Amino acid sequence: MADQPTTTGLSATEIFEEMVKLQSRVSEMIVGQLGDLAPAALPTQDDLVRQWADCATEFTNAWHAAGSHDSTAPAAALTDAMTDPEQWRQLVDAWYTNLPLADAQTQKSLLNDSMKLWDGVLAQFGIGTEKAPGHAVELPRKDRRFADPRWKEQPLFAVMHQSYLLLAEQVGALADRVEGLDPARREQLRFTLKTMVEALSPANFPLTNPVVLERTIETRGENLVQGMEHLLADLGKGQLTHADNTAFEVGRNIANTPGKVVLETPMFQLIQYTPTTDNVLETPLLIFPPWINRFYILDLNPQKSFVRWAVEQGISTFIVSWKSADETMAEVTLDDYVRAQIEAIDFIRARLKVPAVHTIGYCVAGTTLAATLAILARRGEADKVASATFFTAQVDFEEAGELKVFVDDHQLAMIAQLGKAGYLDGRYMAATFNLLRSSDLIWSYVINNYLLGEEYPAFDLLHWNSDITNLPAKWHQCYLRDLYRDNLLVKPDALVADGTPIDLSLVRTPVYIQAGREDHIAPPQSVWRMTTHLNGPQTFVLAGSGHIAGVVNPPAAKKYQYWTNPAPVESLEQFVAGATETPGSWWPHWLGWLRELGTTEVPAKGKRVPGSRGDKIIEDAPGRYVATR
Numbered sequence: 001m002a003d004q005p006t007t008t009g010l011s012a013t014e015i016f017e018e019m020v021k022l023q024s025r026v027s028e029m030i031v032g033q034l035g036d037l038a039p040a041a042l043p044t045q046d047d048l049v050r051q052w053a054d055c056a057t058e059f060t061n062a063w064h065a066a067g068s069h070d071s072t073a074p075a076a077a078l079t080d081a082m083t084d085p086e087q088w089r090q091l092v093d094a095w096y097t098n099l100p101l102a103d104a105q106t107q108k109s110l111l112n113d114s115m116k117l118w119d120g121v122l123a124q125f126g127i128g129t130e131k132a133p134g135h136a137v138e139l140p141r142k143d144r145r146f147a148d149p150r151w152k153e154q155p156l157f158a159v160m161h162q163s164y165l166l167l168a169e170q171v172g173a174l175a176d177r178v179e180g181l182d183p184a185r186r187e188q189l190r191f192t193l194k195t196m197v198e199a200l201s202p203a204n205f206p207l208t209n210p211v212v213l214e215r216t217i218e219t220r221g222e223n224l225v226q227g228m229e230h231l232l233a234d235l236g237k238g239q240l241t242h243a244d245n246t247a248f249e250v251g252r253n254i255a256n257t258p259g260k261v262v263l264e265t266p267m268f269q270l271i272q273y274t275p276t277t278d279n280v281l282e283t284p285l286l287i288f289p290p291w292i293n294r295f296y297i298l299d300l301n302p303q304k305s306f307v308r309w310a311v312e313q314g315i316s317t318f319i320v321s322w323k324s325a326d327e328t329m330a331e332v333t334l335d336d337y338v339r340a341q342i343e344a345i346d347f348i349r350a351r352l353k354v355p356a357v358h359t360i361g362y363c364v365a366g367t368t369l370a371a372t373l374a375i376l377a378r379r380g381e382a383d384k385v386a387s388a389t390f391f392t393a394q395v396d397f398e399e400a401g402e403l404k405v406f407v408d409d410h411q412l413a414m415i416a417q418l419g420k421a422g423y424l425d426g427r428y429m430a431a432t433f434n435l436l437r438s439s440d441l442i443w444s445y446v447i448n449n450y451l452l453g454e455e456y457p458a459f460d461l462l463h464w465n466s467d468i469t470n471l472p473a474k475w476h477q478c479y480l481r482d483l484y485r486d487n488l489l490v491k492p493d494a495l496v497a498d499g500t501p502i503d504l505s506l507v508r509t510p511v512y513i514q515a516g517r518e519d520h521i522a523p524p525q526s527v528w529r530m531t532t533h534l535n536g537p538q539t540f541v542l543a544g545s546g547h548i549a550g551v552v553n554p555p556a557a558k559k560y561q562y563w564t565n566p567a568p569v570e571s572l573e574q575f576v577a578g579a580t581e582t583p584g585s586w587w588p589h590w591l592g593w594l595r596e597l598g599t600t601e602v603p604a605k606g607k608r609v610p611g612s613r614g615d616k617i618i619e620d621a622p623g624r625y626v627a628t629r
């Protein structure tokens with residue numbers, strides 16, 4: 001095995017030998033906790049040495065390859081950026097000097113609470129008191145990370161995870177007790193503490209997770225070998241794997257609604273879908289998906305596809321497929337995305353010979369759509385857009401949630417360094433969004449993939465989530481600075497795009513605003529604030545679930561619910577207080593709203609059928625851009 005030195009001063013061989021010794025000692029210690037299980041069933045030290053030595057050789061080679069001197073290698077860049085110990089040390093030191101962790105009263109309170117917890121938990125196992133026959137163990141703190149019965153079948157693991165949850169509560173409360181912090185820094189502290197505490201969960205380590213220990217015993221360590229193979233593969237690509245990516249192929253079993261690419265620019269391809277009804281609405285629909293993700297979130301399998309459903313409702317449907325950024329897009333800014341949206345609108349109007357289009361903007365593309373509407377209004381061209389629908393989109397970033405912890409000067413400077421090639425590697429954005437829900441999107445997969453060695457699920461939504469898109473670095477910086485940090489979009493004429501100042505109050509286009517009740521990326525209270533800046537007819541709908549499932553919720557699934565409240569209200573709280581709940585998808589409600597704006601239909605022929613006789617097209621949907629990496 002390679003014997004290269006590490007930053008700890010130990011060689012890779014010595015590190016893994018110590019891991020083997022530790023695991024062997026712990027295995028001996030837990031024999032008594034395993035009841036009648038014979039010690040011989042545990043993996044032997046020789047087994048562990050052989051398995052870990054094989055894996056360690058590959059791991060060490062992969063790690064040093066990732067940290068090679070080739071600074072252009074994506075894996076090397078990711079490794080340098082995400083594992084710089086000095087950055088983390090400085091951050092922790094800075095916060096620790098302000099945290100009352102060393103305060104005597106805090107320590108005494110924590111000790112007293114811990115003793116009460118241990119006494120209460122152990123008493124239920126008959127330790128220190130008499131346990132009633134058949135008495136079910138009831139623990140004071142519940143968390144789905146510890147829902148497996150094995151976490152409370154043994155006093156060792158029951159006390160361990162209950163103590164962790166107690167400590168997590170205490171650490172979380174510390175953020176509110178630090179003096180002298182402005183609100184933004186306090187939120188940073190809350191996020192940092194939450195992230196660190198979630199990383200330290202006993203569920204994340206093989207020697208303190210009873211489910212992993214049992215699997216290791218059953219497989220004689222093969223789960224750890226399989227897990228190491230998964231880890232090596234993820235290190236090689238610099239990204240955590242969530243799903244079996246070999247199970248899906250765009251155009252075959254995802255993104256396969258029939259259509260044609262009818263326009264191609266350096267920024268996007270425009271897809272027009274083939275109608276399935278004899279007649280279609282005269283006014284077509286143009287969808288702008290977020291450029292931080294692949295467009296096919298709205299065209300997954302046929303059962304989940306919003307695009308296919310819209311086509312089946314008799315709507316002439318178009319969607320933009322944004323190009324994944326490369327070095328040629330280094331100078332792309334807000335101006336370019338506004339121009340791209342206007343170009344797509346004008347192209348469809350001319351192609352179908354219609355005066356206006358309905359539009360949808362999802363997430364960041366909704367933010368830009370609002371700016372586009374304001375620019376068209378100021379130019380006297382507002383009638384080009386018959387309506388605008390916003391899926392989980394923000395224009396006012398005052399209450400934009402945890403993403404705001406990444407927009408101080410230090411964070412922006414670090415992000416700028418990551419985009420020196422002119423674009424930001426999409427893996428950074430993926431890691432950021434995963435951090436917002438690290439327990440669900442990072443650590444649960446560490447447990448399943450690396451510790452339990454489970455095979456990846458064939459799940460289209462998770463496949464899409466990991467199908468990353470690069471971002472233009474200059475525009476990404478402006479987006480974080482001008483919108484998230486400085487909130488300029490809601491300040492009249494503070495921003496200019498394509499030579500026109502932006503004033504959202506000029507927008508009088510009918511709008512449908514959808515928010516997700518559990519959205520952690522665009523919180524509902526932040527989406528709601530759009531209603532206070534636009535001046536046209538408005539319909540606000542609060543959908544069950546979050547940023548993705550709250551949008552991609554087909555009626556046939558009969559999942560979740562949505563809330564409506566046509567009464568005039570001034571806050572999201574007032575809206576919810578008087579809202580009517582309706583089970584299932586909000587899509588039919590949106591369709592009813594859209595048809596109220598115009599029911600005129602035309603035959604689905606001629607240019608309404610892309611690729612029909614005499615119609616020049618570029619290629620079949622979903623096009624090349626969606627496959628560009």
